[in-house]
Every structure is written in structure tokens, then in C-alpha cells.
Amino acid sequence: MMDALRRDVRYTLRSLRQSPGFALVAVLALALGIGANSAVFSVVNGVLLTPPPFSEPERVVHLQGNVAQAGLKDISLSVPEYVDLATLSRAFESVAAYRGGNLTLTGRDTPQQLATVVATPSFFATLGMSPVLGRAFTEAEAVQGRERVVVLTDTAWRVHFARDAQVLGQTMQLDGEPYTVVGVLPAGVAYPAWAEMYVPFVPTETQRQDDQRGARFLSVVGRLKPGVTQDAARTDLARVALEMEEAVPSRYRKVGWSFSVTSLDEKVVGNVRGTLWLLLGAVGFVLLAACSSVANLLLARMAARGREVSIRAALGASRGRLVAQFLTESLVLSLAGGVLGMLLALWGTDALVALVGEALPRASQVRLDARPLVFTMGVSLLTGVLFGLGPALHGGSREDLSVAMREGSRGTEGHGSGRMRAGLVVGQVAVALVLLVGAGLFTKSFLALRAVDAGFTPEGVLTGKLVLPSARYPDAAHKVAFQRELLGRLQSLPGVEAVGVTNLLPLGGRSDSSFDIEGRPQAPDEVWPAVEFRAVSPGYLRTLRVTPRQGHLLEGDGTEGPDAPWQVVINKTFADLYWPQGDALGQRLKLHWDTAQWTTVVGIVDDVREWGLDTPARPAAYYPAAKVPTPFLALAVRAKSGGSPEALRTAIEAELRAVDGNLALYAVAPLTRLVDESISSRQVSALLMGLFAGTALLLAALGISGVIGYSVAQRTREMGIRMALGASRTRVLTLVLGQGLRLTALGVVLGLGLSLGLARLLDAMLYGVAAYDGWTFAGVALLLGTVAVLAAWLPARRATRVDPAIALRAE
Template identity: 65%
Template structure:
């Protein structure tokens, strides 16, 4: 212990006398450690922290695929769910649920809550129980007896002030009184963001056996002990093949298959690869930082060679010297770790803010004790990593050479080779990061260049939900639509306004359909059509280009013959001769009518900018009503925020108990759709820029060190007639050789690692030659620039002074 304390005191005195070196080393390491800690906090919160459910590895999600229609992970019908409950052998329990929103009234102002409507087996399947009160009962899955509600812990704390007397309290939700019967444990909110849980009480229409195609439920299941995902999938395939022969035939024609995904894959599958990639990238940045500091330590060791030799002459063994140098490097890394921790505090919040709602389990991301311990471990590891080689090198003291008057170093050539190898490693790692950043940036730019099919600038959007108690039929819903749109259109700053059941980029409902007078050939299957219900002003508000015919009009009312507008892709697939207008089509399902195609519009990217365009149909909202509405209002001024207060006031004027929620410009929804790719491009670019800067500084330092070591040689060359240009080319050639070696190694590594990026890119191949070539040229140019300053200094060596130096 005494020896350790002595080493620490000596390290402190030694480092205190080199403030410039300490400042550069600490800042370099702090950036690498802080970035690693911030990304680790996100990875831990999203990927490494198990959900608060009993044995979460047993939880799976069930859904359907209909490959013939191009439909993946389609929801389940009530009839299919009941078949699973009754006949499936692989599950210990199953639950059906669907997310929704409800409005709380009877308070100072209406408040919107995110809810999940679930069967009584929902909490049992998750493996949790209320901390206050009780769970639902099977009897409460009956209409009329379902007027109860469970609160999540977050809702209990935020909206009910953690009131212990909340049990038995009556809440007015969507016009119906419900009694609070329980409160869930902290952290239990599934799907994420859920605030209330309501019992699922199916209506008589939903329970009809013929409604097999009415798929509106998500299904969660718990595997029996020892049952694998593959075994569960095989069990459900068996069950599917035991259905009625006509149903089995229909499913086979549709290319039906069952999807069984673990809860982990369902929740974080969309971001897992990206987060692991970012953590790997920030690890590369730390390696580059360690290489830079190791280079600084090697240069410092050369300057201290006389000191080391004297200590060796006084009896210090090599192990003692290595311990002393390692102590100094660990002290540096711990100081850098403390600073990195402060950077990580800011960086973690910044990362979560940049991703927004696109990051699952974002509420669990924080710089907690495990993250601090990780930072400490990284600091100690980096201290040993970048300090060991310089310590071993510095401890090889040659007493006779070091004590000789004017000697510059011991082992200068060996040290030079080590520093050169570190620079090659820095350049190669920087190139790998630059290639990754280049691919992500090109991918993001390609996505930004995708034509969405509508103009998002100047449009304010929001959402409404019409409670069935207040708006029980089509007549009342239509009256609300007319009143609201009339008031909105009368605002002086509004150019156009419309309503839809789903706003852009929010997906759409898919359905099969028939075309009048066109029979399917045996075995012929048509792609499903996306359908949306819109008012006459909706497509105008989005400025969707009309390609043929007309848009929906006020005359397309509830009592008029049904009309439909289709997109260009639908017209090209089913009416390739360009004669879609005037033909009739009918969606499959009860209460559907034949609708005349009255117009063809440009394709809208309803599922996202990176998703392929599908056939789409836009029906009149008055003819195909929906209680869940999206509002789109275009401002004449081009500033959608200028309409926010007026639009909210008009909604309150029509129905004071109806909140307008999720109000934001359409451009924000566009940004959210591209958020994950923007974040990947931004972070990879920042990491690559940092690595490039460190590599350039490292190369410049090595060249400067080499020039200092070769001062006598350069003086002799110039004394014998070498021109300054010859010296300049000599030094630049050394830098170019190091950089080209690093570029070559980096290109090989990049070609291997880029294969991992294929699924994360859009519009660019993982081995894009322009990116690889451009990055190689950029890095070579930066390397030459970094070598220029020490090369210029070399040309100014005075031969007389250089020859006197030794």
C-alpha cells in the first residue's frame, strides 16, 4: 500500500509539471469514455435491461402473414384467438389486447389517455399483479359489466398524485363511468406508454364466427416451460391445418403463415442492430483515442529517458518502472473518466431526445449505478490499454546511452516504429468509421429525396377520437364532421382542411377486394389494397397531385352512391390501360358497398418513406365512418403553428369535452419518420469526425517526432546540397506511406464490416464504390495536410545548428 501511495504521489507531481500534455490526454480520453458511457446507457436501458415481467423469455407475440397479398404481421381475429386458447398446446396462457385512446371528462379540462383494452388473462400472461386492488375477472369481459379500469403506476403518480384512496374512484372515460379497481406495479406498462388498462368486452358483431377476417387484436402468449419458439410455431401451423376445409383452402391460397416473435424481438427488434452498431462505432472512437494518448506517452517517455535511466542506475527494477508509468496512465484515465462521466450525463439525455418516441424503453435510459461502474471499468481498462506499451518501452533504459551528453533518446528507432504502427491503426479505424458514416449519410439523403406524394410544409395536424357513447351512429358523426370542417374553413388563415382516419406515415388498413365484372382466375390472387376514409378537403390540404378524374366532393355524402379515389400504383396494377375511372370495386367485409372509382392521385408513402408503395384507395369518410380522426389544416401563411390556438378553439366550440391531441406540424411527423436514420447518420458522422481529427493529430505528432529525431540527418543532407523541396518530399513521403498503409488496412476492414450494414441502409449498397473511394481520398488528403506543418519545419532546419546538436 505504501508503494502504491508513493507511486500515486510521484505520478501526481510528474503530471502536474506537464499541464499541456495532461490537458490534451485527458480531453482526448474524456471524449472517448464519455461517448462510450452515453451509448452504453442507451444500450443497457433498451437492450440489456429485462422487462419487469416474470420470465420474460417465455413471452411471445403471435400474428399472421399473408404472403400472396404482401401482408406481414397482420393482427388476429377474435375467432382465431379463441381457437388458440382452446386448442393450442404450446402455451401456458394467452391474452388478446388492442391499444386505444380514451378521453377523461368531468375534470377541469378534457384529458387524453393511452389505454390498452385487454382480456382478463392479460396480466396473468405478463406475469404481474396489481400492487393495489385487484385484476379484472372473466365476468368483466361481458358488455355492461366491463365498467372497470386499472391504472399504471405512471398514471397513478402523474395524474392522481399517488392517491392511496384512488381505488373505487369513478372516472368518466369516453362518456362512460368506470371504477378504478387496481394499480399496476412500477414500470409495468405494456404496450409502452400505456396509462390505463380496460377489459375487453367483445360486441355481439365481433363474436360472430363469420367475422374471421376482422383482425383487430394483438395476441400475447406465454410458452410452457421447455417449449421453444419453433415448437410453438409448428403447433399453430398444426392448428391452422385442422380448421374447416374451406378455411384451410382460403388460407393456403393467401399464402398464410404464422409469425411467432419473442417479446424482446417484438419490442426492440427495430433498433437492436442500430444500437449495437453505434456501440461498436463509439468503441472504435475510444480505440483511436487510446492510440493517440499512447503516442503522446511514447513521446513523453523519450523525453524522460534520461530520468528513467538515472532511476534504473539507482536500483529501480524494470517492474518498478513499469508500475510507475502504469500508475501515471491510470491516473490520467481516471481523471478523464470523471470528466467523461459529466459528458455522458449530457450525452445520454441528448441521445434520447434526438431519437424521440422512436426509441423503445426510452424511460429506462439513465446514467445509473451500472453505467457509472461501466465508466469506471472503461477508465481503468483504457489506462492499462494505452499505458502498458509505453510503460514497457520506457522501462528499457540504456544507462550508457542515456547519460551520454546530448543524447536524445534511448531506443528511438523502436519507439518510432511503435508510434508509426499506432498511427496506422488510427488511420485504419478512422477510415472504417468514415465509410460507415458515409454510407449512413448517403442512405439518409436518399431517403430525404424520396417523393412522399404530398406537401408537408404549412400543414398543422392533430388527432381526435369520437366516443361511441356521444357519437353512437353515422348521423351524429357526420354532423360533427360538417360542423368542425365548416368552422375550420371559415378561419381567415386556413387555405383548406380535411379529416382522415389515419394521418400520413401512420400506416393504413389493408383489405382484399373485388372488381366489378372481373372474375379471378383459379389460383389468382390480388394484392391487398390500403384503404383510408377521408373528407373532401383532406387530399387538397396535402396538395396531393390529381392524375385523372376528380377528387372526393361534398356530394359524396352518406346517402349518395359510394365513391373512391385510388392511387397511381393501384391504377397501374389493376387497370394498366389507364381506364380505372368509372369502374367499381368493393372491399371485402360486412356493410361494404360497390364504390365507383372517380379519380386517380399520386402515390402517397403511407407506411413510411422507406417502405414500398402499395395499392391504396381513399373512401369518403361520410360513407365509411371512423371514430378515430386525424386532422390536417393547411395555413395560407405557410406557418402551421399560427393556426394552433384557433384550431383548438374551434374543436372546443363544437364539443367542449373532445380534446384535440398530438397537435404538431406535418413536417414534424416527416422528421420523426426519418429520425432513426438521421440519428445514425449524425452519430456516425460525429464519431468519424472525432476519429479523423485524432488520427490527423497522431500522424502530425509522429512526423514531428521523426523530424526531431532526424534533425542531424536532415542537416547533413542539406549541407551536402539537398534542396528544401527534397526535404519536404522526404518528410511528406513518410506521412503518405503511413496514411496509405492505414487506408489499405482500413479498406479491407471496411469491406468486411460493411456487410453488417446492408439491412440498415436505404438506396445505397453496402459496398458503394463512391463512398469507399471518396473516404479514401479524403483521409489521404487530411493525412497529407497533417504532415505538411512538420514537413515545413523540417525544411527550415539550419545545417550548422543541426550539426552542432550532437
């Protein structure tokens, strides 16, 4: 038995060596199917299916506000709103509020920014995270003057303390203040995923005021009481909203005030879920294509070896022995494909995480998963076995042996298996078409986004961020002085054309406010959309080369300080919305901001896509940073034409050190990269779809080539007859190519049908291109047709070289 097996393996290896093309294609197809599937499934599994490492994470929900009339959906909450929610609601075991921030760690070689979550003490219990070392901070520490404690994530512990077990009680200089480390979280536990450490949130007296209800900067999470559903929580919060409306009618009445409840999972992965499922679907199609490719190859190969089967059977091989021999071959192939596929999966998972890691939440949770590997290998094995055995079983039946032997050298293929192979090719073409359509649509989306006029010129601009700690920059005067000093120094650097600061760079997120227009009282039931406001230095819009349309950009050089006149530049959308007559210049408006004053519109600029390239511009107002000083500064420096912005980095950092040696510039990047990153997930989708589509196309081409090649081999005699009757080579070529094109046409029709059905699902993920984009569909069909002709061409040429004398003698 072992002996027979050894012999079968030996023959298999040799026969595979003798047809390396077949072996290579089969193994590659299997490996691609197994590898791509396992990699993508591992990512999906890690991101979508693996729960976050909290206790009972399904009970954790995000709580956000909605002001329906203002078109504000899922917005943050203000301190009074959070307090209302915490005291009035009954559905939650605990609620917590937090905001993101950056603290600068000093006292080391260079200052470093740490991504910090400023959270209420209830944060840890609400999410279900407990420290491995020490403790979380307490209510007693969330008090003015006692809040200098910090809880580290595992990452921060590793990076800044080299996992020092004695870390508890040590002091960190953060924004110039000493903080005591009280706890460390376990590895892999962090929320939000970017958090490096946690400090207590202590609301100021001002923030607690009722008139600060519009200052919404808190993210709020809640832990549902056991047994309470999300729907029950919604009902509970609807009641809370109603009570708030009654308590503070001026703010909440008739504006459509409500709370939304979102599961943690949805919040974290909601954005990427569609893309990941899509990839999984695409990769499933690739597996389908790979399996049918292998099936096709095996069918062809086994059929071509009908003669061998007949001879072996005539020499006394039982059906069992024949089956064993061909099973060995199938298994050896599947095994080789599996091993290669496993390597591909290992590499592919890493590559995929590297490629999309930035955009992926829980990327750190992604591991190559054994289950999909086992599953896909199983599928491939089954394919191999199923299609490898059919012919052996069929060929082993003795009834047609005498016929087979007399027919001589060539094997015969039953009509059934021929039709099945043709069907498989049609399916492969259809699958390739579906994937190509997807890739085409995504690519067009991506290109359309790239072509969007962002309203500014990112080329040549370097950006970076910094945060002014409130301890050393307690008031507007300090902050303005810092800006003046820094901007002045940077402006005078050789190689710098323009420089500016803002609170938020384009594509960087939102910071909005409600507002009043002078002489235009808001009707009681009227709510204007919030205006996107930016606090910028006068040079900022020039640095970004935002085009003025009317009036002028902000005046001065930002050094005027608090005494400078109030002025504002608005964007075209804002102007068109409220002053359609074109008389916006000179009007005055006032933000709902504690220090805000009536401000004159001095200029109107082109729309800048502040929220993202795929989001239409909203009303925006650019205020002098000196008037709205914030601790969060983003720097934009334009290099002189021809100069590289990256080359300026060292000089910029040197100037910053000269101004304040305890500040760190972080997130330094050319503006072009920020633009690219804002659409990188679309690029990745397009790239991956393209990759999968390319694979499927390759498999389809191999399939067509294989089927035609095999059919040419099978029809050698027919070709011989035709040539004996005087068919020219062109005739024979046309005949064979026609066969390939017929299969392709069928596959294209089937694929177009499938694509039309599936394209609807893509609609939400597309930009600037319709799901039923005629050009994409036509282009893809044309591409497939061309590939099919090329794929059929090679075997077709072989048909023209049939030697009629030999073909006919082979009887």
C-alpha cells in the first residue's frame, strides 16, 4: 500500500515535471485563491468579527446629539448636556465623556506629542477596561488642582518607559506640568485606538454654565444596564431630550433635538464595513475563479489522459487503483497550492494591513486566521478531488475500453465534460467581468476625486501641528504673541514663500458654530445651518493659494493682537446662501462664541473642501486667529517655487525651538500627502479591486487558452479533415478563434447581467461616476474581448500547424 502510494507520488511528480505549464498554473491558481481569501478574511475577521478587548463590549454605546432643523447629525455634546444625560437617563449603568487632545512630554531628549484622551473617571468602567498595573483615576482626582494623574496604554508604557515595572508613581512632565502615573492598560486595550494615555477631564466653571450648551466638544459613551436593549435606551433618551426641551426651551424647542445611540462596533468599524464586505465578496469571486480554473485544468488533463487510463485499465488496474493514482495527483497539486497559498496569505495579511492599516480600526487586532485558511484550502482540495476523480471514474469503466483502445492515441472527451469546461470558462469570464467593472468604477471614482478642485493648491506646502499648553499660554495675549513670533521667524526663512496657521487644516475635520447675521433676526422656528469656522492667520489663505472672489483676504500680518479690528472672510457657498444678490461684503455676523463680536465680511473666497474631497463645501468663515485664539495650531508653510517643502522641516523645527524649546511639532507632512490620505481608502479599494480583477482576468485568459488548446488537441482529426479538404490556415484560425469568442461573449453577457445587479450595491461607495457607467461597462467588455482573442490566439495557431497526414493517420 505504502509502496503503491510512493510510486503514485513519484509518477505524479514526474508527470507534473513533464507538463510544468499545467502544474504551475494549477498551483498558482490555487495559491491565489487560498492566499487572497485567507488574507482578506483575516482582516475582515480581525476588524469586523472580533469583538474589541473590553468586557461585554456589546453593552457599550456611543451617545450623540442631533439638531434636525440645523442639519446637525451625530454631533458631540456640551458639558451641561453631558451632565443632563448622566443625571436624567436611567438606561445606563454608567456614562462617560471624553475629548481628544495632545500633551507634550518634556524632560527627555526632545519634546514629544502624546495623543491623549481627556476623560471622566467613569470612562474606564463604562468601556470595561481595567489596568494591568495600578488603577484608573478616581472621581476625587477629577477636581481642579488634583487632576495631574495619568493612565498609560501599553504602547506608551513600552515607548516611554521601556515597560518599566516600577512605572507607577513616576512623574511625567506634560505641557510643563508634573503628572503622576497611576495605571497602565493591558496590551491591545486602548480606546479610541489612537490613544496613548488618559488624563482626567475637569470641566471649568465656564464650561458648566447653561449658556455653554452650544460648546459641544465631548464624546459620550454609555454602558447599558444588563438586559437593556439599544432600543430601550433610545426610548429612555427620547424622554431625556424632552425633559431638556422643557427645561431649556430657548435652545432645544422646535429644533428637532434628540439623541442617537450607536453601538461601539458600528461607531468603530461602520466606515470601513462596506469596503471590507465588498473586498470579501470580491475575493470570494477570485476563489470561485481559481477553483473553476483548477477544475478546468484537471478536466482537460484527465480527459487528455483518457488513453493512459484505458491502457492501465486494460493492463488490469482496478477502478480503485486508478482513482488512487489520480487522487494522488490532485492531492499533490492541492497541497502545493495550499502551501504556496499559506505563504501568500501570511504575506498578504501583512501587506493588506500595511496598505490599509491607517484607515483600518483595530488593525493591531488583525492576525492571519487559521479558520479561513482551512476553509479555503478545503474548498480547493474538494475542487481538486472532485474534478480530478471524475474522469478517472469515468475512464475506468470498462465498457468503452475496446473502443478507446482502437481509437488509438488520443483520448476522447465526453460531451458532458466538454460542456462543463466551456461552462466553467463562461463563468470565469463573467467573474472577471464583474471584478473588472468594480475595479473600473472604483478607479473612476478615485480619479474623479483626484480631479476635484479642492479650492486650494496643496503642492509645495508643508504642514505640521502643535498644541500650546494652557499652563504657559493661559490667555489670548500669550497665544497671539507666540504666533507672531513664530510666523515672523518662519516668514523670514530663506526658501519660504508664505506661512500661516489655522486651527484645522483642510480635509481635517469639522469645527462649526451657530451664528447670527446683523439685521436678520432668526425666526423662532428657523434654524440656520452651522457655519464652519476657521481661526487663521492672515497669511494662511495666501499660503494655501485660496482665490479671493470679492473684497480682500484678512489684513495685517497677524501681529496686531487683541486690539486689531474684527474682520471675517467667508466662502462662496456662505455668500451665495445668505446674500444671493451678491451684497455680502460689508455685512456683519457674529458666531455663538463666548468672546465673539459682530464682525464685518471683508472678503469672499472660493470654496475650500474643508471636510473632504467627496463632501460638497458648506458655509465657512475665516476669522483672524488673533481674535479666536485656540491652543490647537496647524502650521502651513509654502516653499518658494521649485523648492521642496520637506527640505524646510529642519529649519522650521529649529525656529520653533528658538521660540519655545518645550513644544513639539507633530504630524509633519506635505499637504499633498494629507490630500492623498484623505482619499487613500478609495485608492486602496481601487487598487485591491484592480488586483483581484487582474487575477480573475488572468485566470479567465488561462481558462480560455486551456479550453481552446484542449479543444484543438481533441479536434486535431477534424482539423486534419478540414485541411485535407482544402481549408486554408486562416480558415482554421478563424474557426478556433470564433469558438473562443463565443465563450467569451456568453461570459460577458452573463457578467454584464451580474454586474448590473451588483453595481447598485456599490452606488454609495462611488463618487463622480454612476454605478451603471456605460463607458466602464463597455471598456471592460472590450478589454475582456481583447484578452480573450489573445488567449485563444496561441492555441489557435497550433491548430493551423496540424499536419493533416499525421492527424488522419492517427486513426
